[in-house]
Structure formats: structure tokens, C-alpha cells
Amino acid sequence: MCASRPAQAHQPDADTVRGWLAVVTDPEIPVLSLEDLGVLRAIEWRGDTLEITISPTYTGCPAMDRMRADIEAALRARGLQKLRIKEQLDPPWSSDWISPAGRAALQAWGVAPPVRSGSVRCPQCGSAHTTCISRFGSTACKALYKCEDCLEPFDYFKCH
Numbered sequence: 001m002c003a004s005r006p007a008q009a010h011q012p013d014a015d016t017v018r019g020w021l022a023v024v025t026d027p028e029i030p031v032l033s034l035e036d037l038g039v040l041r042a043i044e045w046r047g048d049t050l051e052i053t054i055s056p057t058y059t060g061c062p063a064m065d066r067m068r069a070d071i072e073a074a075l076r077a078r079g080l081q082k083l084r085i086k087e088q089l090d091p092p093w094s095s096d097w098i099s100p101a102g103r104a105a106l107q108a109w110g111v112a113p114p115v116r117s118g119s120v121r122c123p124q125c126g127s128a129h130t131t132c133i134s135r136f137g138s139t140a141c142k143a144l145y146k147c148e149d150c151l152e153p154f155d156y157f158k159c160h
């Protein structure tokens with residue numbers, strides 16, 4: 001009887017890989033992991049190649065190239081060499097995919113998390129009495145707002 005080695009011996013499962021990728025963050029928002037951002041869609045083995053599917057936050061977002069490179073670096077550091085990173089545009093990424101932990105992290109970092117409707121809330125004092133100063137904040141993914149109550153300017157994460 002031949003004791004065959006399990007074919008998956010060197011193929012960590014999706015949950016393990018997901019755990020490794022927790023160190024990969026949005027280059028523009030280092031407190032937000034790709035998982036929290038909702039960018040990480042699927043992790044699957046295709047033969048001996050690990051296929052990672054990501055949903056760009058918006059088409060042509062320059063941060064996506066960094067994210068791809070960071071994903072590759074994180075997995076190569078774990079000894080995975082055969083990688084394929086696929087972008088999935090359908091269904092399009094939605095700010096609804098940001099996890100509750102991710103929203104809390106954004107707020108704690110001083111960036112207002114995206115709102116579907118209603119007012120953008122000040123991450124400093126929670127006031128809904130805010131005004132958009134500039135549609136373009138420190139990066140293309142952010143808009144600059146000002147709180148009318150505590151008078152602090154803040155970034156609003158506007159990818160949608």
C-alpha cells in the first residue's frame with residue numbers, strides 16, 4: 001500500500017491566506033486592511049496556482065497597483081510563488097462592503113466613512129453639521145470637509 005502525500009500539503013486554505021493578507025492595507029489609509037475595505041473577494045487554488053480575486057474601489061484607482069504588489073509581497077514572504085491576482089469589476093465595489101471594524105478604524109483615524117445618504121458626520125465630534133470644502137482631498141479617494149460645530153477640517157472617504 002502506498003501512502004500518498006496529500007496533494008494540498010503545501011497549499012494553505014483560504015482562511016489561512018486571508019489571515020496572512022490582514023497585514024495588507026490600503027496604501028492611502030494604513031488603518032484599513034483590504035479585508036476591512038471589502039476589496040478582497042476570493043482566494044482559490046487553481047491547480048498549483050493561488051488565485052486572488054480583488055475588486056478595485058474604482059476603476060483606475062492608482063492605489064490598486066500598490067495593493068496588488070503588497071498582496072504579492074505578503075504571499076511570497078510566506079513561500080507562495082505561483083500567484084495570480086485577478087480583478088473583478090462586476091459586481092462593482094461598493095462602500096457598503098467596508099466592514100464595521102473598517103468603518104470604526106476610519107473614524108478613529110479622523111476620516112469620515114462613506115455614507116449612502118444623509119450627512120457626512122464629523123469624525124471628531126460626530127456632528128452632522130458639515131460642509132464640503134473641496135471635492136478633492138489629500139488623495140483622489142477623499143474629499144475635504146469642514147465641521148461647522150468643532151470647526152475641524154477632515155477627510156471624507158468618497159470611493160463608491
Ligand SMILES: [Zn+2]
Pocket residue numbers: 122123124125126127147148149150151152
Ligand atoms: Zn466636529
